[in-house]
Amino acid sequence: MVDVKSDVNKTTRGIQSRNREEVTARILAAAEKVFAEFGYAGASISRIAASAGIPKSNVVYYFETKEALYRRVVGEIFDIWRAAADSISEDNDPIHALGEYIDTKLDLARTRPYGSKVWANEIIQRAPIVQDYLEDELRSWTENRIAVIEAWIRKGQIRPISARHLLYAIWATTQHYADFTHQITTLNDGVELTDAQWGDTKSAVKDLLLCGVALPGRNRI
Amino acid sequence: MVDVKSDVNKTTRGIQSRNREEVTARILAAAEKVFAEFGYAGASISRIAASAGIPKSNVVYYFETKEALYRRVVGEIFDIWRAAADSISEDNDPIHALGEYIDTKLDLARTRPYGSKVWANEIIQRAPIVQDYLEDELRSWTENRIAVIEAWIRKGQIRPISARHLLYAIWATTQHYADFTHQITTLNDGVELTDAQWGDTKSAVKDLLLCGVALPGRNRI
DNA sequence: TCTTTTTCTGACCGATCGTGCAGAAATACC
DNA sequence: GGTATTTCTGCACGATCGGTCAGAAAAAGA
Numbered sequence: 001m002v003d004v005k006s007d008v009n010k011t012t013r014g015i016q017s018r019n020r021e022e023v024t025a026r027i028l029a030a031a032e033k034v035f036a037e038f039g040y041a042g043a044s045i046s047r048i049a050a051s052a053g054i055p056k057s058n059v060v061y062y063f064e065t066k067e068a069l070y071r072r073v074v075g076e077i078f079d080i081w082r083a084a085a086d087s088i089s090e091d092n093d094p095i096h097a098l099g100e101y102i103d104t105k106l107d108l109a110r111t112r113p114y115g116s117k118v119w120a121n122e123i124i125q126r127a128p129i130v131q132d133y134l135e136d137e138l139r140s141w142t143e144n145r146i147a148v149i150e151a152w153i154r155k156g157q158i159r160p161i162s163a164r165h166l167l168y169a170i171w172a173t174t175q176h177y178a179d180f181t182h183q184i185t186t187l188n189d190g191v192e193l194t195d196a197q198w199g200d201t202k203s204a205v206k207d208l209l210l211c212g213v214a215l216p217g218r219n220r221i
Numbered sequence: 222m223v224d225v226k227s228d229v230n231k232t233t234r235g236i237q238s239r240n241r242e243e244v245t246a247r248i249l250a251a252a253e254k255v256f257a258e259f260g261y262a263g264a265s266i267s268r269i270a271a272s273a274g275i276p277k278s279n280v281v282y283y284f285e286t287k288e289a290l291y292r293r294v295v296g297e298i299f300d301i302w303r304a305a306a307d308s309i310s311e312d313n314d315p316i317h318a319l320g321e322y323i324d325t326k327l328d329l330a331r332t333r334p335y336g337s338k339v340w341a342n343e344i345i346q347r348a349p350i351v352q353d354y355l356e357d358e359l360r361s362w363t364e365n366r367i368a369v370i371e372a373w374i375r376k377g378q379i380r381p382i383s384a385r386h387l388l389y390a391i392w393a394t395t396q397h398y399a400d401f402t403h404q405i406t407t408l409n410d411g412v413e414l415t416d417a418q419w420g421d422t423k424s425a426v427k428d429l430l431l432c433g434v435a436l437p438g439r440n441r442i
Numbered sequence: 443t444c445t446t447t448t449t450c451t452g453a454c455c456g457a458t459c460g461t462g463c464a465g466a467a468a469t470a471c472c
Numbered sequence: 473g474g475t476a477t478t479t480c481t482g483c484a485c486g487a488t489c490g491g492t493c494a495g496a497a498a499a500a501g502a
Contacts, residue, residue: 061451
């Protein structure tokens with residue numbers, strides 16, 4: 001993903017390369033938003049360009065095709081989500097690790113809602129563009145996380161729940177607060193959730209989901 | 222929604238009216254599928270028509286505009302979901318009622334996945350077409366269900382969880398199995414869930430979600 | 443300074459979109 | 473039978489789409 005030809009770079013990087021990164025980042029941010037709000041088919045290159053404040057041809061210059069730009073957007077959120085699950089490791093305390101994972105994913109739901117929506121749209125439409133991500137990376141990544149949870153179960157650290165469905169439930173609930181933001185806002189009298197309400201959300205989601213995970217008799221989460 | 226001019230209908234209904242209903246139903250079914258798979262912008266009338274096996278002009282004849290057809294599709298799934306929550310009533314046993322609600326919504330996730338996807342797409346894109354549904358019907362409907370759950374809490378029948386976030390969690394998890402079918406199938410080695418796996422899903426979702434609802438010391442769900 | 447490379451942009455192409463419309467075909471009514 | 477109404481369909485329209493391309497503008501390299 002990173003530029004390769006930065007061999008003789010001392011301190012200066014040149015006006016061109018700096019501006020290239022700036023423009024590229026602005027296009028990616030605009031594309032993430034427009035793809036989320038209009039779907040792949042409804043997001044026209046000219047609308048993305050207008051949102052980024054540059055001519056349509058310039059977007060094509062940097063990303064060649066609409067599909068290539070789209071893949072970059074989807075890849076970004078995929079990488080971010082993957083990193084968010086670093087806490088799910090066999091050596092960590094299960095309840096604490098899962099709680100951290102839920103917290104991080106809810107933070108991402110608030111800070112990067114557009115990326116989540118793009119992913120949701122892509123999966124709903126049966127991943128016509130990024131099916132290789134699912135088969136090459138998501139599948140093995142998921143199996144690894146399931147193995148960790150099942151190790152916790154074997155060691156008697158959590159209740160013997162279905163690791164796979166627990167993962168799905170965490171994904172579903174956390175991403176719901178990103179993908180269905182508009183519905184949640186409407187049901188909140190049309191105003192966005194406050195900091196305090198996001199705090200309540202974190203507590204409520206962890207309380208609901210982790211109660212079924214923790215061993216009976218343990219302290220509340 | 223129902224035809225009004227059926228005044229002198231004895232037994233026969235005429236070839237025209239019967240065929241009108243048949244064609245209308247076939248268009249609606251095709252539209253639900255195409256809107257789900259391509260999004261509102263990506264779903265062209267000609268594709269819907271081809272999927273229904275009739276000319277494009279005939280679709281326009283029955284539904285006037287693409288937007289009107291879309292509203293009919295969204296309205297159908299909205300009504301179905303609303304009826305699925307009939308069990309959430311103050312007189313019913315909470316755990317049993319919520320379990321029934323989860324079961325019914327998971328059944329709908331399996332039998333009507335396209336409708337769920339259309340709804341998800343619409344909300345992700347901030348309800349440009351059906352915002353009035355959200356404000357006029359969904360809002361009051363949701364408040365009523367929250368009131369029932371809070372009544373259960375006041376009577377000491379369930380733990381004092383957040384009724385609103387419990388509802389959101391149920392929506393998120395159940396609809397996840399419809400909207401993200403393709404991801405779940407890919408993670409299931411590319412084959413659709415079997416009857417047994419759907420049964421496991423129901424048990425796992427109810428186990429995870431209702432454990433946080435049931436009073437401590439109660440029997441397992 | 444002059445050349446080369448990178449960056450940027452407007453004009454344009456063929457395809458597809460939603461929709462309007464005239465008229466054919468089928469059915470209903472008397 | 474004939475007339476009226478409903479149902480159906482091919483065609484045409486303006487608009488917008490993704491993408492190409494020639495060439496201007498800017499920066500880099502010498």
